[in-house]
Amino acid sequence: MEKDEFENKLEKMQKPDAGSDEHYLQLKLTLLNARKSARIGIAFVIVPCVFLSFIFLKYVLHLQLPLFTKVEDWMSDKNNSVFVKVLIPLLLMGTPLIAFVMNALAILHFDFNKLKKELLVTIKLKWLNITILVISVAILLCFLLYAVGENF
Amino acid sequence: MDSNEEQILIEQAKTDNGCFVKLYELHYRKIFGYVFRRTLNIELTKDIVSETFIKAYQNIHRFRYRNAPFSSWLYRIAGNETNMYFRRRKAYLASLDHLKEFSYLEAADPLEINETENRLQQHKDFIAVQNNLEKLDYKYQEVIALRFFENKSIKEIAEIVNKNDNTVKSLLSRGIDKLRKMF
Numbered sequence: 001m002e003k004d005e006f007e008n009k010l011e012k013m014q015k016p017d018a019g020s021d022e023h024y025l026q027l028k029l030t031l032l033n034a035r036k037s038a039r040i041g042i043a044f045v046i047v048p049c050v051f052l053s054f055i056f057l058k059y060v061l062h063l064q065l066p067l068f069t070k071v072e073d074w075m076s077d078k079n080n081s082v083f084v085k086v087l088i089p090l091l092l093m094g095t096p097l098i099a100f101v102m103n104a105l106a107i108l109h110f111d112f113n114k115l116k117k118e119l120l121v122t123i124k125l126k127w128l129n130i131t132i133l134v135i136s137v138a139i140l141l142c143f144l145l146y147a148v149g150e151n152f
Numbered sequence: 153m154d155s156n157e158e159q160i161l162i163e164q165a166k167t168d169n170g171c172f173v174k175l176y177e178l179h180y181r182k183i184f185g186y187v188f189r190r191t192l193n194i195e196l197t198k199d200i201v202s203e204t205f206i207k208a209y210q211n212i213h214r215f216r217y218r219n220a221p222f223s224s225w226l227y228r229i230a231g232n233e234t235n236m237y238f239r240r241r242k243a244y245l246a247s248l249d250h251l252k253e254f255s256y257l258e259a260a261d262p263l264e265i266n267e268t269e270n271r272l273q274q275h276k277d278f279i280a281v282q283n284n285l286e287k288l289d290y291k292y293q294e295v296i297a298l299r300f301f302e303n304k305s306i307k308e309i310a311e312i313v314n315k316n317d318n319t320v321k322s323l324l325s326r327g328i329d330k331l332r333k334m335f
Binding site for chain 1 (some may be wrong): 169170172173176177180181184185188189192194197198201202205206209264268271272274275277278281296300301328329331332335
């Protein structure tokens with residue numbers, strides 16, 4: 001076949017097209033929510049992080065922190081309303097738990113193959129999400145160990 | 153959308169996810185088609201297209217508008233990702249025919265595989281060209297695919313592959329010669 005003829009054939013050849021609506025929507029959602037989970041995660045772990053930092057400064061480094069002592073006294077006051085009693089653990093343990101779930105969902109992808117009966121779990125290496133995840137786990141572990149140590 | 157509007161949207165997309173999604177909506181179908189015509193594998197196309205847009209999203213702050221449309225940049229990322237896939241697979245599979253034969257079996261959804269296979273049955277000429285094209289060097293594959301599968305002009309191809317017009321013309325000419333000799 002001559003070169004011109006061959007080029008002509010390539011130009012006129014029918015080309016296949018493809019698309020996937022499901023993939024289009026999935027990727028669109030991923031892009032819309034990108035970084036949101038990490039940003040919300042940062043906001044959720046800030047308060048427990050600050051609280052634990054003060055605990056470390058006061059009880060490990062033995063620094064005098066009168067303002068923090070007042071906050072501690074207020075937190076442990078038995079006359080506090082039910083609202084405050086619920087709010088404190090919610091703020092210190094609930095928010096890192098939410099940050100953990102949100103960031104875990106942002107990096108994990110589950111794909112079940114019915115034919116092969118396989119569950120494929122993919123972990124995306126999004127470092128900001130992974131960092132928030134590690135911080136959330138560390139905070140939750142600190143509070144859990146404290147709870148176990150105090151009660152058993 | 154004219155180039156000014158696109159430029160404004162790109163600048164907004166650097167800080168606003170919603171604007172990036174608008175760019176995604178404008179270019180998704182073209183990029184999906186390009187990758188599919190180069191791989192002929194629907195599941196693989198989904199992976200490469202996801203990777204392309206995620207990389208574009210992560211690096212959009214580096215994108216500088218220099219009279220080349222945003223789509224050229226996306227085509228370049230998609231081309232690089234596709235070439236990278238071919239390089240990785242080449243290390244595992246000795247024959248590209250083997251790759252073509254088994255690539256469909258990896259797809260997760262059997263309905264989608266059937267639909268894709270039926271669609272491809274109507275394009276036997278294209279499959280023959282594609283099978284031979286894969287045996288060429290990536291630099292030829294890319295320019296030939298852009299010229300004849302995507303109907304891009306020499307100038308557009310030059311923008312996508314980041315080479316000058318004469319280099320593209322010469323790559324096309326040599327690539328077509330090599331491809332023609334395979335038939």
